[in-house]
Amino acid sequence: MKIEHIISTMNRTEYSFLYQMNLQTNGVVVNQTDKLDNKEYILDNGCKIKTISVLERGLSRSRNRLLEEATGEICIVGDDDVEYMPGYLEIISNAYEKYPDADIIVFQFTHDKNRETRSRYKKDKRYHLWNISKVASVEITFKKKSIDVAGICFNNKIGLGTKFPSGEENAFLADALRAGLKIYHIPKTICYAVEAHTIKDAPGLKKYLITKGAAYYCIYKKLFGLYALAFILLKKKKMLSEISIRQAMNYMRKGKQEYRRMNDVSKYNNTNI
Structure with a gap:
């Protein structure tokens, strides 16, 4: 082997x-x-x-x-x-x-x-x-x-x-x-x-959740909402205590939307080459 x-x-x-x-x-x-x-x-x-x-x-x-x-x-x-x-x-x-x-x-x-x-x-x-x-x-x-x-x-x-x-x-x-x-x-x-550093400041947390939103959409597709909510509830006490569940979900949805929009632009550009 x-x-x-x-x-x-x-x-x-x-x-x-x-x-x-x-x-x-x-x-x-x-x-x-x-x-x-x-x-x-x-x-x-x-x-x-x-x-x-x-x-x-x-x-x-x-x-x-x-x-x-x-x-x-x-x-x-x-x-x-x-x-x-x-x-x-x-x-x-x-x-x-x-x-x-x-x-x-x-x-x-x-x-x-x-x-x-x-x-x-x-x-x-x-x-x-x-x-x-x-x-x-x-x-x-x-x-x-x-x-x-x-x-x-x-x-x-x-x-x-x-x-x-x-x-x-x-x-x-x-x-x-x-x-x-x-x-x-x-x-x-x-x-x-080496252990990765955890981002705890507000701007970093926002970027973290937007990134997670894009990744979760790639992973779970139509089940995105279910798994995004499960992730937020799991992390709420340890990492997301400073923001509401609604705000965390909005950031993750934003990541999904930005990823989809980026893909739509890529498809359009590829079609018009």
């Missing part, structure tokens, strides 16, 4: 971070920068890392380029700020042997190297549309052939580097489910990642 890393990064002039990631297998890196360049690095442990520098911007665009370049049977989605835990390759290969029908397997990451801090489920579990919204990109692995056959890719209109800077990995999983692919969760930690 050939396992391969696909890693997104930006503005790199050198690649020493690859050693900090503790990579134990080959990989492809897309570096979004201002100069076109292709190189191959061989790490001390013999792993070959192909690096591709591109001019385009946006995390989803980076990951779509990685989908084009990847040659592994199993791909591990990665960012440049994670560190893989000892034995992670064995965890991944064992999971795909245990579930040969799996097209995508989601693992866990930790914010603390000494304990597992992302344990959503205690046992192996199937993912469905209603429980994919909390998955982080660095937890995702997939069979390259399954993704290719289904024609799945990351949505270029959401994710870092766009107007709606999150949710692209969850929309990717939603599209995979709609295409009939099987997604499993294995409660084992494969990597360490």
